[in-house]
Amino acid sequence: MAHEVIHKTAAPAVAPNLADYDRARASFDWQQARDGLAGLPDGKGVNIAHEAVDRHVAEGRGDRTALRCVGRDDRVRPVTYAGLARRSARFANVLRGLGVGRGDRVFTLLGRCPELYETALGTLKNTSVLCPLFSAFGPEPVRQRMRLGGARVLVTTGELYRRKVAGIRQELPGLEHVLLVGPEDEPPPGTSSYEELTDAAPQDFTIPPTDGEDTALLHFTSGTTGTPKGAVHVHGAVAAHRATAAFALDLHPDDVFWCTADPGWVTGTSYGIVAPLALGATVVVDEGDFDARRWYRILADEHVTVWYTAPTAVRMLMRATPRQGPHDLPRGYDLSRLRFVASVGEPLNPEAVLWGRDVLGLPVHDNWWQTETGCIMIANFAACDIRPGSMGRPLPGVEAAVLECGEDGRALVAGGRVTVLERPDADGELALRPGWPSMFRGYLDDEARTAACFADGWYLTGDLARRDADGYFWFVGRADDVIKSAGHLIGPFEVESALMEHPAVAEAGVIGRPDEVAGTVVKAFVSLRPGVEPGPGLQRELLAFARRRLGPAVAPREIAFDQNLPRTRSGKVVRRLLRARELGLPEGDVSTLEGTP
Ligand code: AMP
Numbered sequence: 001m002a003h004e005v006i007h008k009t010a011a012p013a014v015a016p017n018l019a020d021y022d023r024a025r026a027s028f029d030w031q032q033a034r035d036g037l038a039g040l041p042d043g044k045g046v047n048i049a050h051e052a053v054d055r056h057v058a059e060g061r062g063d064r065t066a067l068r069c070v071g072r073d074d075r076v077r078p079v080t081y082a083g084l085a086r087r088s089a090r091f092a093n094v095l096r097g098l099g100v101g102r103g104d105r106v107f108t109l110l111g112r113c114p115e116l117y118e119t120a121l122g123t124l125k126n127t128s129v130l131c132p133l134f135s136a137f138g139p140e141p142v143r144q145r146m147r148l149g150g151a152r153v154l155v156t157t158g159e160l161y162r163r164k165v166a167g168i169r170q171e172l173p174g175l176e177h178v179l180l181v182g183p184e185d186e187p188p189p190g191t192s193s194y195e196e197l198t199d200a201a202p203q204d205f206t207i208p209p210t211d212g213e214d215t216a217l218l219h220f221t222s223g224t225t226g227t228p229k230g231a232v233h234v235h236g237a238v239a240a241h242r243a244t245a246a247f248a249l250d251l252h253p254d255d256v257f258w259c260t261a262d263p264g265w266v267t268g269t270s271y272g273i274v275a276p277l278a279l280g281a282t283v284v285v286d287e288g289d290f291d292a293r294r295w296y297r298i299l300a301d302e303h304v305t306v307w308y309t310a311p312t313a314v315r316m317l318m319r320a321t322p323r324q325g326p327h328d329l330p331r332g333y334d335l336s337r338l339r340f341v342a343s344v345g346e347p348l349n350p351e352a353v354l355w356g357r358d359v360l361g362l363p364v365h366d367n368w369w370q371t372e373t374g375c376i377m378i379a380n381f382a383a384c385d386i387r388p389g390s391m392g393r394p395l396p397g398v399e400a401a402v403l404e405c406g407e408d409g410r411a412l413v414a415g416g417r418v419t420v421l422e423r424p425d426a427d428g429e430l431a432l433r434p435g436w437p438s439m440f441r442g443y444l445d446d447e448a449r450t451a452a453c454f455a456d457g458w459y460l461t462g463d464l465a466r467r468d469a470d471g472y473f474w475f476v477g478r479a480d481d482v483i484k485s486a487g488h489l490i491g492p493f494e495v496e497s498a499l500m501e502h503p504a505v506a507e508a509g510v511i512g513r514p515d516e517v518a519g520t521v522v523k524a525f526v527s528l529r530p531g532v533e534p535g536p537g538l539q540r541e542l543l544a545f546a547r548r549r550l551g552p553a554v555a556p557r558e559i560a561f562d563q564n565l566p567r568t569r570s571g572k573v574v575r576r577l578l579r580a581r582e583l584g585l586p587e588g589d590v591s592t593l594e595g596t597p
Contacts (some may be wrong), residue, residue: 004388006235006354006386012382016250017251018396019383021393022100025394030397030436030437033240033397034239034437036239038059042388044207045209045235046210047127048121048216051123051238052273053277054085054207056081056280062080064080064282066080067079068282079183084117087198089122089203090201091118091119091125093484094198098153098341098402101286102469104128106123106154106155109160110157111140112433114285120269121438125205129218133220134551135264136552138547138549139165141228144165146175147172148220149220149230151174153176158182158184160190161178161180162188166326175299177192181194181195181428183195201274208442210235216234217269218444221266222490224481224491229443237438240375241270241271244375244376248365248367249306249308249376251275252279255281257282257284257304258284260308261308267345290316291322300330300334300335302515305337305339306339308343309343312519314356330360339362340365342366343366344487348405350388353366364384367379367391368463368473371489372459373438374436374440375438377432378394379391385470386467393471400432401420404426405429411460428464430461430465431458463479463535464476481576484520485518485520485522488553493510494550496524501549504529506528507527508527509526509566510556524560525561526560528561534561539559566581569594
């Protein structure tokens with residue numbers, strides 16, 4: 001197969017961390033990454049917050065800027081490593097004072113404000129478990145995740161609490177402490193002030209001994225069926241966060257790094273908090289939402305050198321800044337400091353890579369990973385040629401393979417064995433050989449779903465891919481019904497369940513429909529209860545109902561009425577068929593459907 005190649009010819013201004021791919025793959029092992037960690041003083045183990053903050057203070061870099069927080073009002077609040085060490089220590093002391101300890105779950109439902117970063121690091125210092133939620137979730141995803149995750153503490157704002165939590169609080173009996181960030185004239189009952197507690201707490205905190213296998217983070221991810229799954233990550237994962245940010249994002253300690261992902265998603269934690277701080281870089285945090293001018297301004301004004309974003313964001317910028325034709329962006333902005341751009345989360349179309357090269361002056365480097373892997377697994381590297389449309393090649397220390405699939409579209413496991421497809425350009429399920437430090441340790445309280453991810457010594461990713469003759473991996477699609485919209489993973493079951501709570505809805509089937517900018521948007525097909533008439537009014541009502549319950553990040557964008565949803569004989573809606581019909585694709589084998597002879 002012939003593909004366009006972007007050759008890296010000019011010598012880069014900064015020597016890449018990974019200069020020779022083959023040599024790095026031959027010589028690297030994860031012990032080298034572990035050896036790069038400071039470790040807690042006196043050999044008391046490894047704690048992410050120590051690596052991310054206290055280490056730098058202890059090594060004399062406390063005055064360096066850790067965060068540059070850009071507010072919605074454009075005001076910039078810089079936070080030094082020493083300041084972040086103190087603020088996170090205060091929060092750790094608050095938790096200790098509340099009797100919250102090792103393994104207890106601390107949830108956040110916050111925008112990207114400095115307090116989110118203090119809370120995250122303070123929770124890790126206290127050896128409690130951090131579970132960051134996306135603030136655009138509606139009450140239903142919040143309730144589900146807090147129940148499943150056994151939340152003891154929630155840090156949020158008064159506004160978010162009133163809108164999303166107050167109404168479900170009685171369903172969360174384990175939630176003992178709710179701390180509200182920001183002033184409150186009339187604090188809601190059962191809440192405390194974050195500022196009052198942290199301001200009163202001591203600013204010194206000695207991190208207790210922490211084993212690298214102690215749980216640090218809980219990230220919920222979506223499956224095809226059932227409730228969201230809580231992927232458990234440990235403190236020792238920081239070795240992989242640090243090493244992969246150096247390899248795949250070419251991050252150096254003096255970089256100014258902007259990861260646009262929200263910490264409510266794994267990218268915003270692994271690479272928005274842990275990795276760049278562990279490397280001692282300066283992290284730009286933007287509280288605001290996407291806006292092309294705002295983003296170009298932040299890149300320019302904050303002197304961003306390394307930028308990690310999502311394909312949907314790149315496509316939105318492409319719209320605002322076409323390659324040809326009259327445009328004034330980003331010409332009005334000085335992006336000369338930017339030296340590396342990467343993206344993750346969904347397929348990056350070749351056009352977007354080339355747009356980066358032509359408009360930003362830098363190609364966009366796609367990389368691949370997922371909540372379960374905890375860190376980047378496959379990437380296009382600073383020193384390597386790019387094949388636009390390819391996710392790149394496995395990182396040093398990562399073994400990836402394409403496995404032969406069975407009729408269900410997943411890796412075929414026969415007698416406990418899988419078949420690795422050695423020939424180039426063959427489609428199959430992408431699999432990884434377990435063993436890297438940030439591999440999830442299982443789904444919380446769900447051994448069956450954890451076990452289903454492994455076969456014959458491989459971790460099965462649920463993605464379909466192919467590998468070309470030169471070892472570059474190409475994304476083919478999801479092997480399941482999970483939807484990726486604007487970089488966010490959405491479980492169709494969660495959306496269907498919410499819709500079916502509306503009294504007019506009998507049944508729902510939810511799919512992803514291709515979209516030029518968001519990659520995919522959520523579309524729901526619903527059948528109505530007897531006597532209910534379809535119509536635009538009901539359509540609007542259902543869209544609003546879903547948005548209220550699920551929040552804008554998860555709710556369907558489109559709803560269609562269909563009284564004959566395709567179902568299996570056991571009564572399950574067949575999303576594959578809904579998708580085929582929507583896209584005008586062949587329907588495939590329909591012999592197991594209801595109504596077929
Ligand atoms: P999440 O666990 O939310 O990070 O989502 C992980 C999923 O996002 C993967 O399993 C893929 O389906 C998708 N994904 C991540 N990176 C890429 C990429 N570079 N190209 C295509 N799909 C991607």
